[in-house]
Amino acid sequence: xxxxxxxxxxxxxxxxxxxxxxxxxxxxxxxxxxxxxxxxxxxxxxxxxxxxxxxxxxxxxxxxxxxxxxxxxxxxxxxxxxxxxxxxxxxxxxxxxxxxxxxxxxxxxxxxxxxxxxxxxxxxxxxxxxxxxxxxxxxxxxxxxxxxxxxxxxxxxxxxxxxxxxxxxxxxxxxxxxxxxxxxxxxxxxxxxxxxxxxxxxxxxxxxxxxxxxxxxxxxxxxxxxxxxxxxxxxxxxxxxxxxxxxxxxxxxxxxxxxxxxxxxxxxxxxxxxxxxxxxxxxxxxxxxxxxxxxxxxxxxxxxxxxxxxxxxxxxxxxxxxxxxxxxxxxxxxxxxxxxxxxxxxxxxxxxxxxxxxxxxxxxxxxxxxxxxxxxxxxxxxxxxxxxxxxx
Ligand SMILES: Nc1ncnc2c1ncn2[C@@H]1O[C@H](COP(=O)(O)OP(=O)(O)O)[C@@H](O)[C@H]1O
Ligand SMILES: [Mg+2]
Numbered sequence: 373x374x375x376x377x378x379x380x381x382x383x384x385x386x387x388x389x390x391x392x393x394x395x396x397x398x399x400x401x402x403x404x405x406x407x408x409x410x411x412x413x414x415x416x417x418x419x420x421x422x423x424x425x426x427x428x429x430x431x432x433x434x435x436x437x438x439x440x441x442x443x444x445x446x447x448x449x450x451x452x453x454x455x456x457x458x459x460x461x462x463x464x465x466x467x468x469x470x471x472x473x474x475x476x477x478x479x480x481x482x483x484x485x486x487x488x489x490x491x492x493x494x495x496x497x498x499x500x501x502x503x504x505x506x507x508x509x510x511x512x513x514x515x516x517x518x519x520x521x522x523x524x525x526x527x528x529x530x531x532x533x534x535x536x537x538x539x540x541x542x543x544x545x546x547x548x549x550x551x552x553x554x555x556x557x558x559x560x561x562x563x564x565x566x567x568x569x570x571x572x573x574x575x576x577x578x579x580x581x582x583x584x585x586x587x588x589x590x591x592x593x594x595x596x597x598x599x600x601x602x603x604x605x606x607x608x609x610x611x612x613x614x615x616x617x618x619x620x621x622x623x624x625x626x627x628x629x630x631x632x633x634x635x636x637x638x639x640x641x642x643x644x645x646x647x648x649x650x651x652x653x654x655x656x657x658x659x660x661x662x663x664x665x666x667x668x669x670x671x672x673x674x675x676x677x678x679x680x681x682x683x684x685x686x687x688x689x690x691x692x693x694x695x696x697x698x699x700x701x702x703x704x705x706x707x708x709x710x711x712x713x714x715x716x717x718x719x720x721x722x723x724x725x726x727x728x729x730x731x732x733x734x735x736x737x738x739x740x741x742x743x744x745x746x747x748x749x750x751x752x753x754x755x756x757x758x759x760x761x762x763x764x
Contacts, residue, residue, distance in 0.1 A: 389415040395451035396444070401630045403440050406433060406618040410448055413550060413615070417508060427551045428508065430531050430613055434598040435620025436559035438674020445512045445552045449501070452508065458501040460493070460549075461512045464519035473522045478539035493536060495544045509549040517555045517605065524610075527553075531613040553614075558601030562594045563622065563671075595619040628669040628678075632661060635682055640734065643690070650694065652703040653730050659709035660716055685716050693718060702726070 385393070393411045400407065413429035422428045433441040446456040467473055478491035491497075498509045513519070513527060530536050534546040598619035603611060611617075623631070636656065644651045656664075668681030686707065693699040704722040709715075 385411065385415055386418060388418055392448070392451050396447055399447040399450065399634065400440055400444055401627045401634070402623065403444065403618075403620050406431075406441075406444055406620060409616045409618055410444070410550075414452075414508075417550070422547075425534055425547060427511075427531065427534050427546045427549050429550045430615045431550070431552050432602065432614045432617045433552060433554045433620060434558055434602055434617060435556065436562065436622045436674055437556050437672070438669075438676030439620040439623055440675070441554040441556075441620055442512070442514060445510060445554075448550075449510050452506055452510070453501050453503060455501070459510045459512050460498060461514060462492075463514050464516050464523060467523045468518070468520045470520075470522055473520070473526070474539060476523070477526070477536065480539045480541075491538050493544060494538065495542075498544060498546070498549060507548055509546075511546070511549045511551050513551070513553045515555060516553045517557050528610060528613065531610075555602070557605055558598035558619070559622075561597040561601055562619070565590070565594055565597055591621070594621065622671065623669075623674050625665075628665055628675055629661070631675045631678060632665055632668070632682075635678055636686075639682060639687060639690075644734070648694065650699075650701040651727065651730060652699055652701060652705060653725065653733055654690070654705040654707055657706065657708045659711070660707045663709045663714075663716065689716060689718060702730070704730075 389411050392414055393407060396407045396410065409429075409431055413431065416422050417428045433444065435441060445459055445461075449458040450456045452458075462476070467476060476491060476493045478494075498511070499507075501509065516527070519527065526536060530546050531551060534549070536544040536546065538544060599617055602617060640654065643654075664678070664681055664685060667685065668678035669675050670677075690699070693705075699705060699718075699720070700723070702723055702725045703720055704725055706719045706721045708717045708719065710717050
């Protein structure tokens with residue numbers, strides 16, 4: 373045992389938390405600070421260094437609607453448990469009255485209807501997604517600004533002591549839970565700070581940010597506006613129990629475009645994994661992407677309606693094309709936009725594309741995404757030389 377004097381690097385992270393980090397970055401556009409906080413909290417948990425008698429972490433996510441607060445928690449569940457639904461989610465707006473609180477904790481014994489009430493927040497519910505490897509629960513209190521006083525008190529107890537007492541006096545232990553709370557509080561203050569830079573100038577702000585010409589101060593101001601709004605609304609008692617408050621940034625046009633690409637990817641994966649067994653590949657022209665962005669995103673609601681716009685305009689039509697056998701396995705579809713009719717158009721560009729070539733196209737699409745896959749990819753594709761092209 374000599375004197376080693378070896379420098380250690382405390383910034384290195386373990387393999388598991390690195391996996392979580394990269395999974396989150398694949399699924400979430402921007403919002404790096406929130407990703408860092410989740411990964412740090414997870415790493416602390418894995419190392420057994422979380423404070424005893426408290427939840428693994430109490431994280432508060434602030435920021436505008438549709439900026440990815442809820443999605444972030446689902447993405448963490450996807451990474452850790454393999455299922456986005458593996459989150460114990462409490463929509464605070466649904467528990468406004470005292471009888472609704474009893475849905476969460478069950479009623480006292482002897483109370484009328486006691487037998488029928490199963491507490492939504494029991495230990496079994498909390499532990500239901502534990503795996504051999506990970507005994508961690510993700511609990512989300514969504515939109516806490518809507519919580520009633522009763523729910524608020526219950527939440528304070530969980531944050532502080534990691535326990536909840538059910539109606540029948542059983543205790544629920546939250547010391548293996550990561551608690552997430554979201555609120556869009558402060559969003560309007562944040563928006564008014566950003567407004568001169570939003571709208572048509574959004575692209576300009578992003579360009580300048582990318583070039584490092586702005587915007588740390590603006591970014592700091594926006595974060596501060598969010599945190600100050602939270603301090604005004606929430607009691608110090610509550611704020612003191614939060615380990616970390618993260619302010620989500622409003623999404624600019626470039627970010628919304630990336631989110632669209634992610635969502636289209638998910639639709640494409642669904643086609644490949646569907647029990648229907650007729651895999652085909654689709655790509656969207658720039659016009660079609662612009663249309664979906666206009667329909668599904670805006671500065672006020674972020675990406676909130678994007679999925680719905682994709683379902684309504686794309687998935688629904690694709691389903692019809694499948695059901696009527698107009699699209700078959702091995703087809704390559706180009707989805708365009710007809711501005712006169714204001715709807716998407718569907719053109720078969722090639723057929724009988726071999727499965728391996730389709731898979732290659734999907735892998736390659738990582739770089740320029742779907743918009744750029746287009747017909748030229750079909751021509752380059754090995755084995756697609758004999759594919760009929762309806763390209764004009
Ligand atoms: N930063 C983001 N990265 C990836 N997808 C996002 C992001 N923000 C929003 N989305 C998309 O928009 C939808 C709505 O976002 P959500 O997380 O529910 O917003 P909120 O901040 O209001 O909780 C998500 O399901 C996801 O599809
Ligand atoms: Mg939300």
